[in-house]
Amino acid sequence: MTDQTRPTLLASCASASTAAEARFRVNYPNSGRRRSRIFALDGPAAEAMFAITEAPWQGAHFLAVGSGGDVDPEATGADDLPLSHPDGTGAKLSEEIEGADVVVLISSTGENAGAAEVIAREAYHRHIMCGGLALAGTALANGRGSGAPASSPDSDPTSHVVNTLRPFASILVVARDADFIPAMLNALRA
Amino acid sequence: MLRKDVNDLLTQTDSGTPMGDMFRQYWIPALLASELPEDDCAPVRVKLLGERLIAFRDSKGRYGLMDEFCAHRGVSLWFGRNEEGGLRCPYHGWKYDYTGQCIEVPSEPDESGFCEKVKLQAYPLIKIGDILWTHMGDKEDRPPKPTWEFATVPAEQTYTSKRWQECNWLQAMEGGIDSSHVSFLHSGGLKSDPLFKGAKGNQYNHADKKPVFEVTEAEGGLYIGARRNAEEGHFYWRITPWVMPSFTMVPPRGDHPMHGHFWIPIDDENCWAWSFDYHPTRALTEAEVQYMRDGHGVHNEYVPGTFRPLQNKDNDYMMDRDAQKRGDTYSGIKGIAMQDASLQESMGPIVDRTKENLVSTDNGIIMARHRLRKAVTALRDKGVTPPGRDPAHQMVRSVAVVLPADQPYAETCKEDLAARPGQKHTSV
Ligand code: FES
Numbered sequence: 001m002t003d004q005t006r007p008t009l010l011a012s013c014a015s016a017s018t019a020a021e022a023r024f025r026v027n028y029p030n031s032g033r034r035r036s037r038i039f040a041l042d043g044p045a046a047e048a049m050f051a052i053t054e055a056p057w058q059g060a061h062f063l064a065v066g067s068g069g070d071v072d073p074e075a076t077g078a079d080d081l082p083l084s085h086p087d088g089t090g091a092k093l094s095e096e097i098e099g100a101d102v103v104v105l106i107s108s109t110g111e112n113a114g115a116a117e118v119i120a121r122e123a124y125h126r127h128i129m130c131g132g133l134a135l136a137g138t139a140l141a142n143g144r145g146s147g148a149p150a151s152s153p154d155s156d157p158t159s160h161v162v163n164t165l166r167p168f169a170s171i172l173v174v175a176r177d178a179d180f181i182p183a184m185l186n187a188l189r190a
Numbered sequence: 191m192l193r194k195d196v197n198d199l200l201t202q203t204d205s206g207t208p209m210g211d212m213f214r215q216y217w218i219p220a221l222l223a224s225e226l227p228e229d230d231c232a233p234v235r236v237k238l239l240g241e242r243l244i245a246f247r248d249s250k251g252r253y254g255l256m257d258e259f260c261a262h263r264g265v266s267l268w269f270g271r272n273e274e275g276g277l278r279c280p281y282h283g284w285k286y287d288y289t290g291q292c293i294e295v296p297s298e299p300d301e302s303g304f305c306e307k308v309k310l311q312a313y314p315l316i317k318i319g320d321i322l323w324t325h326m327g328d329k330e331d332r333p334p335k336p337t338w339e340f341a342t343v344p345a346e347q348t349y350t351s352k353r354w355q356e357c358n359w360l361q362a363m364e365g366g367i368d369s370s371h372v373s374f375l376h377s378g379g380l381k382s383d384p385l386f387k388g389a390k391g392n393q394y395n396h397a398d399k400k401p402v403f404e405v406t407e408a409e410g411g412l413y414i415g416a417r418r419n420a421e422e423g424h425f426y427w428r429i430t431p432w433v434m435p436s437f438t439m440v441p442p443r444g445d446h447p448m449h450g451h452f453w454i455p456i457d458d459e460n461c462w463a464w465s466f467d468y469h470p471t472r473a474l475t476e477a478e479v480q481y482m483r484d485g486h487g488v489h490n491e492y493v494p495g496t497f498r499p500l501q502n503k504d505n506d507y508m509m510d511r512d513a514q515k516r517g518d519t520y521s522g523i524k525g526i527a528m529q530d531a532s533l534q535e536s537m538g539p540i541v542d543r544t545k546e547n548l549v550s551t552d553n554g555i556i557m558a559r560h561r562l563r564k565a566v567t568a569l570r571d572k573g574v575t576p577p578g579r580d581p582a583h584q585m586v587r588s589v590a591v592v593l594p595a596d597q598p599y600a601e602t603c604k605e606d607l608a609a610r611p612g613q614k615h616t617s618v
């Protein structure tokens with residue numbers, strides 16, 4: 001047991017949590033550049049996402065799942081997934097996801113659950129955090145997500161979107177408005 | 191990360207600031223009713239939203255809350271004589287009634303009517319539950335009276351305490367929606383704290399240490415659901431409601447009382463952490479109330495005669511390194527309330543959010559800031575009434591429940607998440 005010496009200087013005890021002492025905080029960057037990969041799973045989600053891709057992001061890539069995204073995940077390899085950049089050019093999932101820090105899946109209709117699974121699977125194998133953002137407001141405005149049969153237990157649009165994302169997302173946000181997309185990405189230093 | 195201008199917008203609440211205007215839209219807790227226990231009792235100094243005020247209870251039991259300083263030469267009315275229907279300044283005898291109106295200036299002839307010209311800024315003070323509430327905004331636009339369930343159940347079913355916290359209100363409040371810290375910081379308390387232990391739900395907490403979070407927007411604010419694996423095909427959900435601007439509830443455990451908090455700015459570098467426990471359908475037991483008084487659960491012990499916690503920054507919160515090593519407590523600090531307060535105060539009076547590195551599990555906090563920012567700018571720019579003012583938004587409860595795996599909790603538990611007077615809460 002070493003001798004306990006009680007600190008006596010102001011900065012060596014809890015009393016240092018003053019505004020005056022805040023001046024002495026170490027002033028160097030405490031994190032590196034992020035590589036965030038944002039995937040819009042359906043049309044309305046892509047529209048909302050592409051509206052904000054111009055902002056000066058730190059290293060985020062924005063990708064939309066194209067038509068034909070309703071794939072069978074078992075039979076679909078990473079690079080078979082139709083993906084496009086904001087400028088309309090095609091993208092390869094394996095290249096996009098390699099070395100990413102975080103993957104965010106955005107869904108507003110609940111369509112393309114198969115694509116969500118393919119992306120999440122690739123993220124999982126690489127130990128990349130995968131979050132989901134359900135745009136409930138958009139889902140409601142669009143009526144029921146087209147993927148759910150009327151009689152299914154999740155025929156309510158929000159629950160359909162949630163159930164598309166829930167199996168794959170380690171964190172899920174159900175937001176009413178698309179303005180949460182930039183708010184979240186800014187907060188995450190995307 | 192939050193830009194400095196947004197951080198300033200959300201953390202500054204003095205008179206004339208946008209967030210200050212937003213707090214002035216609501217009835218907020220000002221004092222415990224027990225601080226003004228009888229007619230003509232001693233007046234109490236209280237600072238709220240950067241305004242120094244004096245609270246008193248006059249000879250007829252009317253509550254007053256007004257500018258602390260006498261309009262004559264600026265003496266603190268804390269020294270005043272509370273007598274015969276008003277508070278009299280001891281310096282030259284000017285006297286004020288509970289509305290702040292000056293009713294006597296002894297040096298002037300009664301007939302001159304001089305005193306009618308003198309009025310201190312005053313705010314209403316109303317007793318609901320154990321709390322005296324005030325509304326510091328426009329008197330032409332008083333909100334409906336508060337309807338929070340903890341304050342409206344019968345007196346024997348509820349217990350409230352408050353403590354001084356030495357940091358900005360927002361970082362304290364963010365602790366209430368930061369569900370991901372619970373498995374670390376408070377991991378010692380689940381087994382031992384008399385106000386938590388023994389609930390069936392606790393077994394899910396122990397079995398699945400890595401909850402998944404689902405954040406869902408609600409009319410009045412947010413729900414933060416933490417999901418753990420339960421029996422086959424089911425999830426155990428713990429759902430925390432946040433109501434704007436600063437009300438949160440902790441998900442319940444078994445038949446223990448439910449608890450929650452209000453965080454109210456004193457000034458930009460201090461806040462009141464209000465903590466309550468209540469049971470919607472039964473009286474608190476003597477033992478429960480004793481535990482609360484002794485500082486268990488969400489409550490704390492005090493420096494005698496004050497609302498300052500016994501563990502505070504002057505004694506390094508009574509850090510116990512041996513308890514930390516043994517794992518009795520995760521941080522070495524005793525008690526849930528002080529585990530939170532010690533860390534939040536250590537961030538500095540107003541944490542510099544430009545330096546933080548939020549991750550996906552911080553989405554509850556990210557969404558709360560987003561909602562606050564939207565509400566505060568809508569109020570400032572367009573006069574839009576912020577969420578949380580509507581009594582319906584205040585009728586919330588936290589929930590602990592086991593649901594089938596495909597259910598969206600906010601819809602499935604709509605009723606459980608609503609305060610239903612006289613009906614038991616949903617808890618496992
Ligand atoms: S680990 Fe969260 S503040 Fe340090």
Ligand SMILES: [Fe+2]
Pocket residue numbers: 365371372375376526530
């Ligand atoms: Fe906590």
